[in-house]
Amino acid sequence: MGAVRRLGCPDEYHVRVVEYLGAGSTGKNSAVSSKTVTTLTGLVSVEWGRRLEDTSEATVTLAQSRVSAACCRALSRFENWFWDLLIFRDSELVWRGPILDLEETGQSIVIHARDLSAWLERRSWVAPYGAALPSNPDLAAVAHYNLIGAFVADPELPTQTAIWTRPNIPAITSYTPSGIKLADTDLRLSEDSNAREDLDETAKFGLDWTTHVDKILISGEASTSTPAAAWLSADDFAVPLQVAMQGSTAGTAILVYGGASGDVPALYWRGLDRPPVFLEPLRVNSTTMSDADKTEIGKSVVLRNFPPARVVRVPDGAPLTPAAPIPMAGLVCGRRINVSVDSRCWPASAGYRLSQVAVKWSQAGEQVGVTFAPLVQPR
Structure with a gap:
């Protein structure tokens, strides 16, 4: 196995078509070693991705004038679903899935596939x-x-x-x-x-x-208590990041209804020297909870909402730079990735779940974009 290539810096891509003979694995019985139909020639571009709780897609475009005769003969026997597309980034397998559609335009051949979850x-x-x-x-x-x-x-x-x-x-x-x-x-x-x-x-x-x-x-699900699998900084993105404090969701007081006192609310008010900024009232599903316990619940809600957290905003599909300290194999959807912004008036960091990876490759180079989703609260 060669050296791990930084994002955006592969030596080459190559794509193989194999007969589907079973589930994926990297061991002795690996489907990767199943019967090869052809190795695609005339590559113009390759697009592939990874998605959280969804099926990703891949598209491979070939220049018809550069497709070898052997590759053309192999593709003429095309079988939907029962052929798999294998995408290699240098020597690393990065994507696999059944081929669904094949299109020929006269100038190009376009192959569309979906990942294993399509099955x-x-x-x-x-x-x-x-x-x-x-x-x-x-x-x-x-x-x-x-x-x-x-x-x-x-x-x-x-x-x-x-x-x-x-x-x-x-x-x-x-x-x-x-x-x-x-x-x-x-x-x-x-x-x-x-x-x-x-x-x-x-x-x-x-x-x-x-x-x-x-x-x-x-x-x-990755939560706010899950350790981060990687840390990224603003310098690891090829687009600017934003830091914001969202006061529209902030509040210093809350009324909590229910419990033993029924419709008589318990009040928690943080910062008694300032006018209360009320959050939406909360009703507990209990007929026995004491007012003291209701106040503690209200306190926990207010403390989560005030002062408002500094939010790091990462645009959807934000491209990563080659400096990003994470390999392609580390871009696993669902894992927690922390993002920090240090060179601002408001230094801030935030944790996210990686929800989507989108990769585009052509002779001009490789671009790797990421999209994040919020972390959940611990159960």
Whole structure:
């Protein structure tokens, strides 16, 4: 394996088309080593991405005049879904997924693919993998085993067994325990739903999922208490960042209704030497809570809203510079990344979840853009 290339600085891209023979893996039974249909020639541009809780896409454009005869013959046998597109950045596999469309314009050939999670919309959970789980399992384990079940052979289609039950099927997905127990949710999966709908429904209870290269990763949502996987500064972005204090959401006082005193509110007011700036009233779902406890709840709400936090604003799709201290492999959607701005009147830092990566490559070079989502509060 060669040296890790900085963002924006690969030596080359190359793209391979392979027959789909099973789930992705990097081990001995890796689908990466499955039968190669062709290595694409005449590359003009490559666009690919990664997305949080969504399916990413890739587009490869070839100059028809530079496509080799062997590559052209191979593409003439094109099979939707059953051919995979593999994108390599130097020697590093960075994206994989089934090819859906192929277009020829006379001057170019354009190949469109979606990542591995596209299969989930075309598969259903058909095997009782949940039976192998312990009592009251972690919710991430439930999602993991259900995905494995969606990729094994259909019992009514025994001819598929050789394809779908390869030893590397479990490597199609991995999970990190979320700390959320199944019994603490009211998860209900429909009998007629597809695997994507099942995964999205499970994720509503606090899971993140993303496709990273050739594997679907499942974990708990990154929160304000999650350690950062990387730190970026304003100098790591090719566009300006903003720092703001959002007073429109600030407040110094709140009325809390409910509890033992019913409609008699408890008041928390921070800064008694200043006029109160009221937040929206809060009602607790309890008939026994004391006024003291209601006041503590109100205090915690006000302290989160005043003084307003300094917010670092990163534009969607913000391009990173080669100076960014993070490799392509480290751009995993769902992970926490902290962003700091030091050279301003208001030095500030903020944590985010990486929600999208968008990469464009051509002979002019590579551009890597990122989009962030807010962190959630700890459960």
